[in-house]
Amino acid sequence: MTKNERKPGRMSEQRQQRIRLEISREAARLFWEQGVAATTGEQIAAAVGLSVRTLWRYFRNKESCVEPVLAQDGDEFVALLRRWPRDVSLEDHLMEWAINRTKDPDQQSFDQAVIKMTVLAEKEPDLRTVWLMTNDRIERALVEIFADRLRRSPDDIEVRLHAAAATAVVRVISEDISAALMAGADPTSLGNTLGQMARAVHTATGGAVGDPVDP
Amino acid sequence: MTKNERKPGRMSEQRQQRIRLEISREAARLFWEQGVAATTGEQIAAAVGLSVRTLWRYFRNKESCVEPVLAQDGDEFVALLRRWPRDVSLEDHLMEWAINRTKDPDQQSFDQAVIKMTVLAEKEPDLRTVWLMTNDRIERALVEIFADRLRRSPDDIEVRLHAAAATAVVRVISEDISAALMAGADPTSLGNTLGQMARAVHTATGGAVGDPVDP
DNA sequence: GCGCTAAATGACACTAGGTGACAAGAGGTT
C-alpha cells in the first residue's frame, strides 16, 4: 500500500493553493488601486505577510501574481467542458455553470477581483500578456477536449483551428461582459451570456462544435 | 508651405526603423543560438554596436527586441487586408501576397528569422507573450478592417468576434506552417497556404468575412 | 504529547533589467 504520498514537512496542496490565491487577491487589489508599475513586489509580500524571497518562490514574476485571479473563470470553463456529455448541446450544458455557481460573499468578492483584472488587462500591457497567456493555456486544453469529442487527433489542424477560434470568441465575450459589469450593468440585464458563448463557439467552429455528437 | 516637417537633428523614420530591425535580427539570432534567458541586453547591444542605454531606448525590454521580427508577417497581412477590394473574395485577394513577395536573399534570410522566432515562441514563454501580443494588435486592426467591410461599428460585438476568430485561425496556421518549414518541409509542397487561410477565416467568421460584398 | 525528517521560509548577497539626468556628439538650417 503506497497509501501515504505526503512527505514529512510538505505542505498540503490546498494550503499552497490558498497562499497563492491570497497573494493573487492582494496583488489584484494593489494593481487596481495604484497600477501595476507603481506596485512593488515588496508591497505585495508585505500585504500578504510574506518575505519578498518567498513571494518569488510562489510566482516567477510580478505580473503573474494575478494569474490565479485571471485564470479563475477560464479554468472553471475548461473544467465544465471536460464533463460535457456527448449527447448534450453546448448551450444546454453551459447552463450547468449558472446553476452551480455559489453565491457566498467570499466568492462574490473574488468574482469582483476577476472582473476588475479582466478590465484592467485591456489597458495595462503587462497584465494583457498574462491574460493572453491564460487564454493560450485554455486553447491548448480545448484542443484536447475538442479532439476527444470529435474523435480526431489533437494534432489535426482542423481541431486546433476550432479550439483557437472558440477560445478567441469566448475571450472576447468575457472581456465584453466584464466591461459591462464594471460599468455598472445589472447582471440580470445581460441576457443569456452563456447562450451567447455557446452560439459564438458554434459559429466560430463552422458548426463543428456545439451540437450533440454520436456516443 | 509647411513643406519641411523634419526638425533639425531628427533622424529619419527609415533610419530609426532600420536600427530597430537590425537590433531585432541580432536579438533573434542570439535568442535562437543560446536561448532567451541566457541572452543579456549587453550582448544584444554589443552585437549591434550600441550602448546598452540606447538599446533600452529602442525597446522597453529584452523580449520585445524580437517584436519587429515576430510582427513582420502579421503586419504585412494587415496591410494586405487594408487594400482588399470589396468586390474580390479573400482567397483571390490573398494571392496578391504570393506574387508581391520579393525573392532577394536579404529578405529570405529575414524570413528565416521570422520562422525561427515563430517556432521558438511555441516553447519559450517569454517569446510567446510577445507573439500573442503581436496577434492581439493584429486582432485590433482586423476589427477596424472588418467593421469597414461589413459596414458595421467597430464596437459591434459580432465584428469583434469575427476579428478575434479570424486572427486566431491565421495565427494557428502561421504556427503550423512555420513548424513545417523549420522541420525541413519543401515550401512548394505546402500546397495553397493562403487558400487555407482564406477558407479558415471564412469558416471561423461563420461566412461573414471572405466573400465579395456590395460596394 | 515527543521527536524525526524533509520541505518551506527568511536573510543576505548578488546579477540583470531598466530608468532618470546630464553632458557630449551628430544632422540639418541659416
Next chain:
DNA sequence: AACCTCTTGTCACCTAGTGTCATTTAGCGC
C-alpha cells in the same frame, strides 16, 4: 561658420528576481 535640436553615451540608481545557507515549520511515527 554658428546654431538648434535630436540622439547617444556615461553614470548613478532602483527594482525584479536568483543562489545559497541557516532556521523554522508541517506532517509523520511513536
